Amino acid sequence: MRVGVVTFPGSLDDRDAQRAVRLAGGEPVALWHGDEDLRRVDAVVLPGGFSYGDYLRCGAIARFAPVMRTVIERAAQGLPVLGICNGFQILCESHLLPGALTRNAHLHFRNRDQRLRVENVSTAWTSGLQRDAEIVVPVKNGEGCFVAAPDVLDRLEGEGRVVVRYADGNPNGSVRDIAGICNANGNVVGLMPHPEHAVETLTGPSTDGLGFFTSLLTATVS
Amino acid sequence: MIDSVQHAEATPDHPQPYSELGLKSEEYHRIRDILGRRPTSSELAMYSVMWSEHCSYKSSKVHLRQFGDLPHSEALLVGIGENAGVVDIGEGYAVTFKIESHNHPSYVEPYQGAATGVGGIVRDILTMGARPVAVMDPLRFGRADAPDTQRVLPAVVAGIGGYGNCLGLPNIGGEVVFDDGYLGNPLVNALCVGVMRHEDIRLAKASGAGNQVILFGARTGGDGIGGVSVLASETFAADGPAKRPSVQVGDPFTEKVLIECCLEIFAEDLVVGIQDLGGAGLSCATTELSSAGSGGMHVVLDRVPLRDETLAPEEILMSESQERMCAVVRPSDVDRFMAVCAKWEVTATVIGDVNESGRLTIDWRDERIVAVPPRTVAHDGPVYERPMARPLDLDDLHADDPGRLPRPSTPEELRALLLRMVASPNLCDKTWVTEQYDRYVQGNTVLAQPEDAGVVRVDESTGLGVALATDGNGRYSRLDPYAGAQLALAEAYRNVATTGAWPLAVTDCLNFGSPEDPEVMWQFAEAVRGLADGCRVLGLPVTGGNVSFYNQTADTAINPTPIIGVLGVITDVARRTPMAFGGRPDEVLLILGETGQDFGGSEWAWSEHHHLGGRPPPVDLDRERALADVMVGAAEEQLLSAAHDLSDGGLAQALVECCLRGDVGANVHVTDDPFVALFAESAGRVLVGVPAQRVTRFTELCAEHGVPAAELGTVTPGRPELTVVGQFAVPLAELRAAYSATLPALFGPKPEKR
Amino acid sequence: MPRVVVDVMLKPEILDPQGTAILGALPRLGFDEVTAVRQGKHFELEVTEPVDEGRLRQLADILLANSVIEEFTLRVLP
Amino acid sequence: MPRVVVDVMLKPEILDPQGTAILGALPRLGFDEVTAVRQGKHFELEVTEPVDEGRLRQLADILLANSVIEEFTLRVLP
Numbered sequence A: 001m002r003v004g005v006v007t008f009p010g011s012l013d014d015r016d017a018q019r020a021v022r023l024a025g026g027e028p029v030a031l032w033h034g035d036e037d038l039r040r041v042d043a044v045v046l047p048g049g050f051s052y053g054d055y056l057r058c059g060a061i062a063r064f065a066p067v068m069r070t071v072i073e074r075a076a077q078g079l080p081v082l083g084i085c086n087g088f089q090i091l092c093e094s095h096l097l098p099g100a101l102t103r104n105a106h107l108h109f110r111n112r113d114q115r116l117r118v119e120n121v122s123t124a125w126t127s128g129l130q131r132d133a134e135i136v137v138p139v140k141n142g143e144g145c146f147v148a149a150p151d152v153l154d155r156l157e158g159e160g161r162v163v164v165r166y167a168d169g170n171p172n173g174s175v176r177d178i179a180g181i182c183n184a185n186g187n188v189v190g191l192m193p194h195p196e197h198a199v200e201t202l203t204g205p206s207t208d209g210l211g212f213f214t215s216l217l218t219a220t221v222s
Numbered sequence B: 001m002i003d004s005v006q007h008a009e010a011t012p013d014h015p016q017p018y019s020e021l022g023l024k025s026e027e028y029h030r031i032r033d034i035l036g037r038r039p040t041s042s043e044l045a046m047y048s049v050m051w052s053e054h055c056s057y058k059s060s061k062v063h064l065r066q067f068g069d070l071p072h073s074e075a076l077l078v079g080i081g082e083n084a085g086v087v088d089i090g091e092g093y094a095v096t097f098k099i100e101s102h103n104h105p106s107y108v109e110p111y112q113g114a115a116t117g118v119g120g121i122v123r124d125i126l127t128m129g130a131r132p133v134a135v136m137d138p139l140r141f142g143r144a145d146a147p148d149t150q151r152v153l154p155a156v157v158a159g160i161g162g163y164g165n166c167l168g169l170p171n172i173g174g175e176v177v178f179d180d181g182y183l184g185n186p187l188v189n190a191l192c193v194g195v196m197r198h199e200d201i202r203l204a205k206a207s208g209a210g211n212q213v214i215l216f217g218a219r220t221g222g223d224g225i226g227g228v229s230v231l232a233s234e235t236f237a238a239d240g241p242a243k244r245p246s247v248q249v250g251d252p253f254t255e256k257v258l259i260e261c262c263l264e265i266f267a268e269d270l271v272v273g274i275q276d277l278g279g280a281g282l283s284c285a286t287t288e289l290s291s292a293g294s295g296g297m298h299v300v301l302d303r304v305p306l307r308d309e310t311l312a313p314e315e316i317l318m319s320e321s322q323e324r325m326c327a328v329v330r331p332s333d334v335d336r337f338m339a340v341c342a343k344w345e346v347t348a349t350v351i352g353d354v355n356e357s358g359r360l361t362i363d364w365r366d367e368r369i370v371a372v373p374p375r376t377v378a379h380d381g382p383v384y385e386r387p388m389a390r391p392l393d394l395d396d397l398h399a400d401d402p403g404r405l406p407r408p409s410t411p412e413e414l415r416a417l418l419l420r421m422v423a424s425p426n427l428c429d430k431t432w433v434t435e436q437y438d439r440y441v442q443g444n445t446v447l448a449q450p451e452d453a454g455v456v457r458v459d460e461s462t463g464l465g466v467a468l469a470t471d472g473n474g475r476y477s478r479l480d481p482y483a484g485a486q487l488a489l490a491e492a493y494r495n496v497a498t499t500g501a502w503p504l505a506v507t508d509c510l511n512f513g514s515p516e517d518p519e520v521m522w523q524f525a526e527a528v529r530g531l532a533d534g535c536r537v538l539g540l541p542v543t544g545g546n547v548s549f550y551n552q553t554a555d556t557a558i559n560p561t562p563i564i565g566v567l568g569v570i571t572d573v574a575r576r577t578p579m580a581f582g583g584r585p586d587e588v589l590l591i592l593g594e595t596g597q598d599f600g601g602s603e604w605a606w607s608e609h610h611h612l613g614g615r616p617p618p619v620d621l622d623r624e625r626a627l628a629d630v631m632v633g634a635a636e637e638q639l640l641s642a643a644h645d646l647s648d649g650g651l652a653q654a655l656v657e658c659c660l661r662g663d664v665g666a667n668v669h670v671t672d673d674p675f676v677a678l679f680a681e682s683a684g685r686v687l688v689g690v691p692a693q694r695v696t697r698f699t700e701l702c703a704e705h706g707v708p709a710a711e712l713g714t715v716t717p718g719r720p721e722l723t724v725v726g727q728f729a730v731p732l733a734e735l736r737a738a739y740s741a742t743l744p745a746l747f748g749p750k751p752e753k754r
Numbered sequence C, D: 001m002p003r004v005v006v007d008v009m010l011k012p013e014i015l016d017p018q019g020t021a022i023l024g025a026l027p028r029l030g031f032d033e034v035t036a037v038r039q040g041k042h043f044e045l046e047v048t049e050p051v052d053e054g055r056l057r058q059l060a061d062i063l064l065a066n067s068v069i070e071e072f073t074l075r076v077l078p
């Protein structure tokens, strides 16, 4: 299975996302922001980082990259897309996901090992996880505070589209402790924590992140 | 009116503001002798900045030579003199690492000063041909509760994080130390380490007549110019340029793109030589490149892409605008070079070419404004043997032994002392700082702060990795700079070995007061001598470093603060030793090394009694070496489940840190005087956790190397308490509360100015 | 050359932690007269003539502000 | 309640990476008419009467703007 990882100028965790795809058994494919061609991939990861320096607003400039034109189009047709951190911000800016990510309530960049509760296991990226499981995955962001209008939040909750929630402390002030959400179809998932940094015991606090990548691979095979 | 060479020849008596530019009258006359005429204003600008203390090392050179005289090290591929030294770590890999200071800029504008400090050291590493893989940040601030520390610290930390995080460099360690003397003189040192294959090493030299000189990266603006505006305004009397800021503003996004662009350029082998633009900007890059290469270069300054069209040529030459590089490229490779830059949307411009004239010539508006032998600017600057004098107060300081200070005498007092010590600003939890740094990016961080050393995986298939630690203790160095430098070296060396890595090489950043003060100069000379002697004993080369003088307010200098960085190699990072207790339920705790009545310069004397006196702990480098043999050998044999070096705050502090990190209690016995056992700062000690059935083999290994090992106790899974038998017990929750509350209470969430 | 100024503010119902932090710092500095602070962004653009305000509003709408959380005002300076 | 607006901009000679990044994105979006962008901060304060503009300027100077690299304008709204 070919999983594309987009590199924007300023992407940082692109190689890490590729490693995670590889460790999960997939074939990582490097995609370039300036190229509309998705190179026949079966899914796309928008990785973490500071695309365009996070200037203006995180993800605001990356949203207009040529590659995003195709990603937006194909996402509507069901292509699995995972946005991690900066990728989540790009998905919100692109209106593939509702809401927005704003400056952390405490105003600092914060990097910590974060406990999360998995609440939706029917998305393309979480089908292999246990519902209500608690997992530990690093967060690291300065603008990860999820906000949305109350009616949007109610709809997200009502439709079960909160995919992961912060447990045991909220690192950035996100409303209702929301750490990640999905679109109505469940093919597009965005989250602030970094599952690609929890794929090896040697370099991460756990291997809980691997499940996001293996979910995709096993779901599509079966 | 352009002050051309021709004009300079015609107007020999034209008065020049050399002293405003920091040149002494003898230095100015030496320039006139070299050129056989008065310098043009552009030449004067170049000489003045390149002959500054910062760029020429004129006060320190005579001492730093000792590092060059250290015995040859097989591991050293590139030594002092290049942007950074390069060390062979095996399997065809090389690493380059260096530490630099950005102290004064970080006082003036803490966010940008610290940010551009990171940016500068990263470019030095990149210039060697390496991919930067991690950064570290040894920091010193004034008293923690001083108002100016409230201004400086949050912004420095935000700046280091803001820049380093955006570059995608994990921050794997550093230091946060408070001391009154750094009020008004914060120290912001930054270390970067990079990795490359041997064949990828690049050097800063412009060779090959006809090769093109390409400036690439950010456009040149009026920042970081400061004093040179004097010249420019003199030249442009009428429509003079505005006053220029001496503050530089960084753009980490541009630097990130520049890194990727350079690595692609290196991979395609498109450069003959390369140099980053740091201090002294284009003046430094052009003179250093040509002086180290074929000897000549011609530059058309009008071609330099500007952000501000009103800049005068002197200012363009001096500008310290960030995120710029200068490459020497074969004519046949220029198109390909430009294509890579275009892909990354990096501005690149051919500004000149290499020749064999032996001169650096620079034209502006069709007139020759610079014609100098580049060596005289870059390498043959003035060298001073500054007078030195042992500080007059040193004997009194030595006589003022901490032995006279009141000590806790009951178990209750000891317990209370422990809680106060772990909550003191220098010993408390630094998470408030370090969680503002990304430690995960790149996915190769095996250990990061608060571990003894940062450990980064270099090769995913074999597990080859490097370990890095930085250390320095200004109080020890104040009491004895020779010993202080050696203690810093010993500690960094021990930290690296404690993780299981074998120490290979040293970098240093020497932070001192004014070299014009003979007492400071003596401290400097002693520290360098101590470091050089120490490296000789440990068999380590000094690969490069940095000197920062003039860290003082009026007549009061900071405590001499040599910061030493040690790099080690570990053949398989899976065998590193972490610091957390409790990895094994049957863990036995041992202390290696010997404990004496060592309280001179200690954290206890300082934080409890505001006392600095006596002698620093004795340092025995042969013993440190034996200890390293044990630690590395034990890691290779996988004998240890935990290890933590003892330093500031002594055994008590180490026990608390290991218990809290692993969230497991411990039960320990201390013999003799429990206060001394817990709080003395004797060097050469490590606390280890050993699975029960490996204790015999481990103590055997210690005996083989002559390292004393004594059993302390065990971990107590299920009983979250630190117990010192016969003295006191403290629940971990109480320890954690005391340990963690200090920095958030002082610095809490507040807006920083950017 | 004509200049255009765009001010972008968070919608009133969205929490503004930066403004709140500034407000919190004011009493300590003795500025009790300030009762509310909000922080937004200020853009100054230089544009070629003729100025097409409609197009510039579109630019502000799709790029300079995020309509999910922000609103903007735009002024063409004389 | 009187309102005060403070706009903080980087001094003209200081690099503005944000403005530069925005400018770089514009041609791709078809907005060629914009030739320069600078980004700053915009603060809206509510203050009690009577308004002491001098004090507010002092506030802007020490808290809202960083005088080393920034400058500000202040307007009291009617």
Ligand SMILES: Nc1ncnc2c1ncn2[C@@H]1O[C@H](COP(=O)(O)OP(=O)(O)O)[C@@H](O)[C@H]1O
Pocket (backbone or CB within 6 Å): B054, B055, B064, B067, B079, B080, B081, B082, B083, B084, B085, B098, B124, B278, B279, B508, B509, B510, B542, B543, B544, B545, B546, B547
């Ligand atoms: N304290 C020191 N110890 C060892 N080498 C030093 C020290 N200070 C400076 N050097 C070396 O002197 C050379 C010149 O330093 P510097 O001008 O700071 O280099 P750069 O401009 O590349 O940062 C470098 O090779 C540097 O490593």
Ligand SMILES: [Mg+2]
Pocket (backbone or CB within 6 Å): B083, B124, B276, B278
């Ligand atoms: Mg350099």
